[in-house]
Amino acid sequence: MTPRLRLGVFVFLGLLCFAAIEVHSTEFRPLSIEQLSARAALVLHGTVTGKTVQRDAEGRIYTKVDLEVNEAWKGSSQGKHFTLVHAGGVLGEEWSTATGQEEYEVGEEVVAFLVLNHRGEGVTVGLAQGKFHVSADSLSGEKRAHSLFHGHASESKADLDAGGLKRSALPLAELKRKVQETQP
Numbered sequence: 001m002t003p004r005l006r007l008g009v010f011v012f013l014g015l016l017c018f019a020a021i022e023v024h025s026t027e028f029r030p031l032s033i034e035q036l037s038a039r040a041a042l043v044l045h046g047t048v049t050g051k052t053v054q055r056d057a058e059g060r061i062y063t064k065v066d067l068e069v070n071e072a073w074k075g076s077s078q079g080k081h082f083t084l085v086h087a088g089g090v091l092g093e094e095w096s097t098a099t100g101q102e103e104y105e106v107g108e109e110v111v112a113f114l115v116l117n118h119r120g121e122g123v124t125v126g127l128a129q130g131k132f133h134v135s136a137d138s139l140s141g142e143k144r145a146h147s148l149f150h151g152h153a154s155e156s157k158a159d160l161d162a163g164g165l166k167r168s169a170l171p172l173a174e175l176k177r178k179v180q181e182t183q184p
Contacts, residue, residue, distance in 0.1 A: 030149040037182040040113040042075035053089035061096040063089035084122035102128040109134040143172035
């Protein structure tokens with residue numbers, strides 16, 4: 001086989017593989033902080049201390065996330081540790097994903113808007129919308145929160161503060177105030 005023919009076969013196979021890829025998109029209807037809070041049974045501020053991937057009785061792969069609770073802004077976590085779950089994860093050589101699903105990383109500080117499943121575990125409201133990442137501005141030390149639709153990181157260097165967040169990112173205290181104002 002000539003080098004030119006090999007290149008043609010390689011390109012053809014590459015295009016064939018590309019055509020076989022199923023493209024998915026997730027359409028989110030943005031929820032306001034007030035809507036997230038109203039739908040949540042719990043709103044917890046804490047730090048992710050661990051996560052494990054498991055398989056349920058039906059064979060589905062899911063991830064358990066251990067959260068060390070700093071403060072419950074809505075509801076009660078019944079202690080300093082709380083478990084939340086989400087679909088998907090990597091179990092051995094198998095992996096499963098859920099489009100639009102949030103990711104929690106060990107060591108990450110978060111605010112999570114949660115509903116409870118039948119086992120009393122938290123499930124994030126609105127998939128990725130109900131998880132806010134918390135970080136501190138490197139100059140002022142002020143804690144700020146951002147999520148998919150609220151105070152997200154900016155691509156423009158001019159819009160960034162010293163901590164890498166958009167200047168419009170929510171101060172953590174303001175997010176807490178908004179959550180607590182929507183409680184009955």
